[in-house]
Amino acid sequence: MISPIPAFPPSSHQPASRRSPRRSILSVLIAAVLMLVGVLVATAAQAAAGCKVVYQVSSQWQGGFTADVAVTNLGDTINGWNLKWTWTAGQRVTQAWSSTVTAAGDQVTATNASWNAALPTSGSVSFGFNGSWTGSNPAPASFALNGVTCTGGATPTTPPPSDPGGGSSDPEAIVAAMQPGWNLGNTLDAIPDETSWGNPLTTQALLRHVKSQGYNSIRLPITWSNHHGAAPNYTIDAAWLARVKQIVDWALAEDLYVMINLHHDSWQWINTYPTDRTNVTARYTRLWTQISAAFRAYPEELVFESINEPQFAGTTDDQQNYQALAELDEIFVDLVRASGGANTTRLLVLPTLFTNADQGRLDALNAEFDALDDPNVAATVHFYGYWPFSVNIAGGTRYDATVEQDLIGTFDRVKASFVDRGIPVIIGEWALLNWDHNRPGVIERGEFLKFLEAVGYHARTRGLTTMLWDAGQFLNRTELRWRDQGVHDIIQASWTTRSGTASSDQIFVPRTGAIGSKSLTLNLNGTTFQGLTGLTQGTDYTVSGNNLTVTASALTRLLGDRSYGVRATVEARFSQGVPWRINLISYDPATQSTATGTTTAFAIPTQFRGDQLATMEAKYADGSNAGPANWTSYKEFWTHFQPDYSANTILLKPEFFAEVNDGTVTLTFHFWSGARTTYTLTKSGTTVTGAPNS
Incomplete structure (x- = not known):
């Protein structure tokens, strides 16, 4: 959620230089700890070619381990590889990822997957597995790559790399390459398990489909709280880590960048940091230590994000919140860097407080970047639009100038605070809060399309990478199809161009009486209008400036028998972008009748007659606002009231009556045709009666 924008002055920060990574005392201590824990390197003798193997037991428990x-x-380029080793204590591989592992007794062979067969000179590949052990679990004494024993060196004809996994990174190029991105929401972040919040198990086919739809990165929100052991080790469950790795591997195999994080941990336990620093620090450190170790050999296409939407309890002001976040981010950066391998230069993404884009939040994160002095970092904020519009409250039914200015102001602040200083920005989540296929009508479709088109344009022109929040409301993951193809089409078009829209995507025509012409205002967005498909300019429609008028004769023909509802759809085409679909709707004003019920179950009988509900007002007899959110007369769509078109009712929710005083309340229902109805409620305790006003 984005809170109202305060009137903060522009950031006083000057562009920061991109300096070499800072090494604090904490990073030295973490490095020492990792050395004591043990990163086992197996070497032996070899001749003409060369290879190096880093073998690490990242997690171990009684009878099992993850390596x-x-x-x-x-050596020279390899196209197709196998790695062989011999167990010395009877261990066995039980599950592997990123390779196929076979065994004959103690002799083990790991063979490349289809997507990681090529190994250029100085190139690296990683895989992992779960195993079993009894008695002891020593590392293999040696490894052989394609029959050649790995010694960690090579002949002079193939010089070894100076620092495996530790080359320089270009954060701006990586973030640009991640555009556009998509969130695998309500999945690995679900509590307690992957399918707990209604989504199916993730498959590689899903990730392949996401890539085929034009996305270049995915964000994997991950909640770890339910998947690790107790203090002091907080050992991550091996099966859970293996599942996370499997999905990361699948995504990388589909040529997607991947961003992983600590997600709902933010409000489950990290938020207690100000009053419980010792325990939270220990848990946070152990989790990122294990995650860093598990992924230290992964390529730069894997990105770490420290915390999702950080928030804190037990503080008295934002300065304390900023300090708490800065301390945790310093732990995160130092720990990851000290873990070695590719983590020394891996892109690390740091959030603002609440992942909010108010200027104070942006300035605080800039202060963190200055203190960290790390060249391979990026900033992240979230964007869910102007709040009244994003949930349909306070009359926020349209994508109007207020909504657009909130968008522009947010993106301008982010650009000035970070991008202009050379710090790339990822909009790690974006959408509208209450857009959901399970709650139709909360946001009118055409108004939503205008918002989507504008987000794409304003982000693109400011160099911001966007990652759509999809908890299942956009992509049907079972059928691998978009729930609304037109929504995807306008999002996709916005990555490269603009699309024309109009003041509405609906033209309402009364079912009875003479039919007159109807007009819409075109929003050209830099395009030129090309015409209405299947219709003739001059006869069926006219254009004067940005005013499009459909003639009475065309409407008469297209509406046919004029029965209620959408009778026809026409498309406005522009010189570029996605056509704008316009529904032609036959309607009469809605009618309502008396009702009796309770505060827990009350429905107003409503004959919609082709019309659709836009919003509802509630006022007491003295004109003051009734019900929840009493700073406005307009209540929240779906949370406080809900149309049921199949049952011909409007439901008033218990959440509405919970804050309504006894007595009379006048409801005003606003419909998308422009029609209104008024209805009087009388509440006495838990009993409610209602009748339409004449």
Whole structure:
């Protein structure tokens, strides 16, 4: 949620230089700890070619363990590889990822997957597995790559890399390459398990489909709270880590950048940091230590995000919140950098407080960047639009100038605060809060399309990478199809161009009486209007400036028998972008009748007659606002009231009556045709009666 924008002055920060990573005392201590824990490197003798293997047990429990293997080719290019080793204590591989593992007794062979067969000179590949053990679990004594024993060196004809996984990174190029991005929401972040919040198990086919739809990155929100052991080790469940790795591997195999994080941990336990620093620090450190170790050999296409939407309890002001976040981010950056391998230069993404884009939040994060002095970082904020519009409250039914200025102001602040200083920005989540296929009508479709088109344009022109929040409301993950193809089409078009829109995507025509012409205002957005498909200019429609008028004769023909509802759809085409679909609707004003019920179950009988509900007002007899959110007469769509078109009712929710005083309340229902009805409620305790006003 984006809170109202305060009148903060522009940031006083000057563009920051991109300096080499800082190494604090904390980073040195973390590095020492990791060395004591043990990153096991197996070497032996070899001749003409060369290779290096880093074998690491990232997690171990009674009878089982998780191992990560990173192979660096120090010889000539390889196209197709196998890595062999021998167990010395009877261990066995039980599950593998990013390779196929076979065994004959103690002899083990890991063979490349289809997507990681190529190993250029100085190139690296990683895979992992779960295993079993009894008695002891020593590392293999040696490894052989394609029959050649790995010694960690090479002949002079193939010089070894100077620092495996530790080359320089270009954060601006990486963030640009991540555009556009998509969130696998309500999945690995669901509590307690992947399918708990209604989404199916993730498949590689899903990720392949996301890539085929034009997305270049995915964000994997991950809640770890229910998947690790107790203090002091907080050992991550091996099966959970293996599942996370599997999805990361699948995504990388589909040529997607991947961003992983600590997600709902933010409000489950990280938020207690100000009053419980010792325990939160220990837990936070152990989790990121294990995650860093598990992914240290992964390529730069994997990105770490410290915390999702950080928030804190037990503080008295934002300065304390900023300090708490800065301390946790410093722990995160130092720990990841000290873990070695590719993590020394991996892109690390840091959020603002609440991941909010108010200027004070942006300035505080800039202060963090200055203190960290790390060249491979990016900023992240979230954007869910102007709040009244995003949930349909306070009359926020349209994408109007207020909504657009909120968007522009947010993106301008972010650009000035970070992008102009050389710090790339990821809009890690964006959408409208209450847009959901399970709650139709909360946001009118055409108004939503205008918002989507504008977000794409304003982000693109400011160099911001966007990652759509999709908890299942956009992509049907079971059928691998968009729930509304037109929504996807306008999002996709916005990545490269603008689309024309209009003041509405609906033309309402009364069912009875003479039919007159109807007009809409075109929003050209830099395009030129090309015409209405299937209709003839001059006869069926006229254009004067930005005013499009459909003639009475065309409407008469297209509406046919004029029965209620959408009778025809026409498309306005522009010189570029997605056509604008316009529904031609036959309607009569809605009618309502008396009702009796309770505060827990009250429905107003409503004959919609082709019309659709836009919003509802509630006022007491003295004209003051009734019900919840009493700073406005307009209540929140779906939360406080809900149309049911199939049942011909409008439901008033218990949440509405919970804050309504006994007595009379006048409801005003606003419909998209422009029609209104008024209805009087009388509440006495839990009993409610109602009747339409004449």
